Each structure stands twice: as C-alpha cells, then as structure tokens.
Amino acid sequence: MHTLPNGIIFFERGWLSSNNVLLHDDTQSILIDSGYWTHAKQTEALIKSALQQRPLSKLLNTHLHSDHCGGNAQLQDTFPNLETLIPPGHASYVDNWDAAALTYTPTGQHCPPFTKTGVLHDGDCFKITGKSWRIHAAPGHDPHSIIVFNENDGILISADALWENGFGVVFPEIEGLSAFDDVESTLRVIERLNPKLILPGHGAAFTDVKGALWRARTRLEQFRNSPEKHSTYAAKVLLKFKLLELQKSKLIDYREWARSTQYLQILHKTHLNAMSFDSWFIEQCKSLEKSKACAVNEEYIVNIN
Ligand SMILES: [Zn+2]
Known part of the structure; x- marks a missing residue:
C-alpha cells in the first residue's frame, strides 16, 4: 500500500x-x-x-x-x-x-x-x-x-x-x-x-x-518485431474480458458471441490465418486455459481469476 x-x-x-x-x-x-x-x-x-x-x-x-x-x-x-x-x-x-x-x-x-x-x-x-x-x-x-x-x-x-x-x-x-x-x-x-x-x-x-x-x-x-504477437495478445484480452463478465458460459454461446465480434473476426483474418474461425477460436481458448485464465471442456468455458 x-x-x-x-x-x-x-x-x-x-x-x-x-x-x-x-x-x-x-x-x-x-x-x-x-x-x-x-x-x-x-x-x-x-x-x-x-x-x-x-x-x-x-x-x-x-x-x-x-x-x-x-x-x-x-x-x-x-x-x-x-x-x-x-x-x-x-x-x-x-x-x-x-x-x-x-x-x-x-x-x-x-x-x-x-x-x-x-x-x-x-x-x-x-x-x-x-x-x-x-x-x-x-x-x-x-x-x-x-x-x-x-x-x-x-x-x-x-x-x-x-x-x-x-x-x-x-x-x-x-x-x-x-x-x-x-x-x-x-x-x-x-x-x-x-x-x-x-x-x-x-x-x-x-x-x-x-x-x-x-x-x-x-x-x-x-x-x-512480430505484430502477430500483438494480434494474439489483443484476441486473448477481448476473450478474457468477456469471460470476466460471463464467468461461465456454454462454449457454443461464447463462440457465437466471438463470431459476431468484429474485432475478433479481423484478428482471425490478420496474418493470413489459414485456420477456420472456429478452430482459431478453440486454439485461443486453449491458450487461455494454458495460462490458467480459464478452464474449458467440450461443453463449457469457465473463468479463472
Ligand atoms: Zn482502455
């Protein structure tokens, strides 16, 4: 203090x-x-x-x-x-x-x-x-x-x-x-x-x-040096921010929100991403889980911290 x-x-x-x-x-x-x-x-x-x-x-x-x-x-x-x-x-x-x-x-x-x-x-x-x-x-x-x-x-x-x-x-x-x-x-x-x-x-x-x-x-x-690092950071911040608000969500509802979020769509398309939006979305969620910001399974995503 x-x-x-x-x-x-x-x-x-x-x-x-x-x-x-x-x-x-x-x-x-x-x-x-x-x-x-x-x-x-x-x-x-x-x-x-x-x-x-x-x-x-x-x-x-x-x-x-x-x-x-x-x-x-x-x-x-x-x-x-x-x-x-x-x-x-x-x-x-x-x-x-x-x-x-x-x-x-x-x-x-x-x-x-x-x-x-x-x-x-x-x-x-x-x-x-x-x-x-x-x-x-x-x-x-x-x-x-x-x-x-x-x-x-x-x-x-x-x-x-x-x-x-x-x-x-x-x-x-x-x-x-x-x-x-x-x-x-x-x-x-x-x-x-x-x-x-x-x-x-x-x-x-x-x-x-x-x-x-x-x-x-x-x-x-x-x-x-690596603008894709900033894009990944931005995507994770937007996803985590929504998760802080929702605390717990069905994965399909959360994905619907992500699909309708313009900045996430732009971030997915940046750097010639060959992955589909849904696969990219899951990859970001898994990455958030790895850094202990959420827990994710087939059905739900839950905020941690
Ligand atoms: Zn601000």
Missing part, C-alpha cells in the same frame, strides 16, 4: 472494471473513470461511502473504453448535478450516441449511454486540495486517451498507457492503423513528467517507474 496525500483515494478494482481515483476537498469532488457497467452499483457504493453525504461534483474519463466509463450513466442518475468531462476525440459520438464508433459494438462489449457536459484538452489544468492536476494527451492504446498528472506531488493517473507490467492493447493496430509510435511518444511524455507514483488504469499502484517504462518498451519492441 502506498500512502497517498489527503484528498486522494485510489480504488483498485478487479480487471473487468478500470481502477477509479477520487479527489476530494471540502468544496468539490472529482472521480476519474467509472469502471464497467456490471460493477456500476459497486462503484456508486464506493463513492458514496467515501463522500459520506456530499455529492460527487465532477466525473472525468481518461478514455471511453467500456471498462472506464461503464459506470457513467449510473453516477449521472445518482448525482443529477454531476459534470462529466471526456477527451474531445469521441465527443460527437457521445452526443449522438454511436456504439459502433465508440468501439462497444466491434469489441462485443456494452456501455450504458451517458451524456457529457464538457471536454478535456491537452494542457488543461484543474486545482483541488490546493494541488494542480494537468491533462496530457496520451495516444497509443486509444488515440484519444489522456493521462492526468499531479504536478505538486508527482502522482500520475496513467490509465492504460502504462501499467506496472506493460500497457493496454493498441486498439488502432487491430484496425490496421499504425499506432506503435504513439505508444512510444506517450511513454516519452511519462518519462519526462518523471512521476514518483503511478496510479494505473488496472493493477496496483507502483513507484518503480523506470522499471515499468523498461518493461513497456521491451514489450513494444516485441510487438513491432
């Missing part, structure tokens, strides 16, 4: 929901990211218990993946005066809700529709408990992602741009758009900020930033 300055609460969640950070003082409270929709009630309970009777005043999303903003609708219901600020890149798709452009349809995930009241630009700054938090653009994992840096205490909310062990799937690469250079430029931004402590989008808080940057760059180099 890392000791955080007064007014900062880090909620480390399971992998289905992103972590949440709550900043609060006597006059305002700001939540960064709201988790996955199936955990929305739990997110609400965590916030309410931390704020006692006070309302949540602002909600910021680092990016609009379903595991980072799935609780937005619930929190907007609970706190009617809540301001919701998002990165500008996808703002128009939120205003005219477009589940395909927001990637919920192609990933086979769900996010209850929410509204926004404003956007977060690179360089924007806000103050809370007398500390300055600055927004930095952090493309790569998602072209529109931002990270948030506390300039007084050197604390970085890194979203999925940097974890203790790696970083999130580089989603534009799935669609054939090159984005590995963006990942590297974002790692350079983080290096330049020189944070003392990182509160990542998933996993525990950590202080060994040098080590994390080294591991991220090593991983990035592997992906650059």
Whole structure:
C-alpha cells in the first residue's frame, strides 16, 4: 500500500472494471473513470461511502473504453448535478450516441449511454486540495486517451498507457492503423513528467517507474518485431474480458458471441490465418486455459481469476 496525500483515494478494482481515483476537498469532488457497467452499483457504493453525504461534483474519463466509463450513466442518475468531462476525440459520438464508433459494438462489449457536459484538452489544468492536476494527451492504446498528472506531488493517473507490467492493447493496430509510435511518444511524455507514483488504469499502484517504462518498451519492441504477437495478445484480452463478465458460459454461446465480434473476426483474418474461425477460436481458448485464465471442456468455458 502506498500512502497517498489527503484528498486522494485510489480504488483498485478487479480487471473487468478500470481502477477509479477520487479527489476530494471540502468544496468539490472529482472521480476519474467509472469502471464497467456490471460493477456500476459497486462503484456508486464506493463513492458514496467515501463522500459520506456530499455529492460527487465532477466525473472525468481518461478514455471511453467500456471498462472506464461503464459506470457513467449510473453516477449521472445518482448525482443529477454531476459534470462529466471526456477527451474531445469521441465527443460527437457521445452526443449522438454511436456504439459502433465508440468501439462497444466491434469489441462485443456494452456501455450504458451517458451524456457529457464538457471536454478535456491537452494542457488543461484543474486545482483541488490546493494541488494542480494537468491533462496530457496520451495516444497509443486509444488515440484519444489522456493521462492526468499531479504536478505538486508527482502522482500520475496513467490509465492504460502504462501499467506496472506493460500497457493496454493498441486498439488502432487491430484496425490496421499504425499506432506503435504513439505508444512510444506517450511513454516519452511519462518519462519526462518523471512521476514518483503511478496510479494505473488496472493493477496496483507502483513507484518503480523506470522499471515499468523498461518493461513497456521491451514489450513494444516485441510487438513491432512480430505484430502477430500483438494480434494474439489483443484476441486473448477481448476473450478474457468477456469471460470476466460471463464467468461461465456454454462454449457454443461464447463462440457465437466471438463470431459476431468484429474485432475478433479481423484478428482471425490478420496474418493470413489459414485456420477456420472456429478452430482459431478453440486454439485461443486453449491458450487461455494454458495460462490458467480459464478452464474449458467440450461443453463449457469457465473463468479463472
Ligand atoms: Zn482502455
């Protein structure tokens, strides 16, 4: 456990929901990211218990993946005066809700529709408990992602741009758009900020930033040298994410979901895969089983961990 300055609460969640950070003082409270929709009630309970009777005043999303903003609708219901600020890149798709452009349809995930009241630009700054938090653009994992840096205490909310062990799937690469250079430029931004402590989008808080940057760059180099490694990683992440949601599924239902998931179809076709979709799907499931992420038999697939 890392000791955080007064007014900062880090909620480390399971992998289905992103972590949440709550900043609060006597006059305002700001939540960064709201988790996955199936955990929305739990997110609400965590916030309410931390704020006692006070309302949540602002909600910021680092990016609009379903595991980072799935609780937005619930929190907007609970706190009617809540301001919701998002990165500008996808703002128009939120205003005219477009589940395909927001990637919920192609990933086979769900996010209850929410509204926004404003956007977060690179360089924007806000103050809370007398500390300055600055927004930095952090493309790569998602072209529109931002990270948030506390300039007084050197604390970085890194979203999925940097974890203790790696970083999130580089989603534009799935669609054939090159984005590995963006990942590297974002790692350079983080290096330049020189944070003392990182509160990542998933996993525990950590202080060994040098080590994390080294591991991220090593991983990035592997992906650059063998893009099929990134494709396999992406496929496994999408499959595991759904399994975290379902916990247990009939294998035929799970396969139906996979067949109808556009990104899995693209990933199967990448690198001239000669295997049929169904054989490839089973191979990915077996590989997840080998890494102890699930158990699979003729009839069922069950999530582990
Ligand atoms: Zn993400």
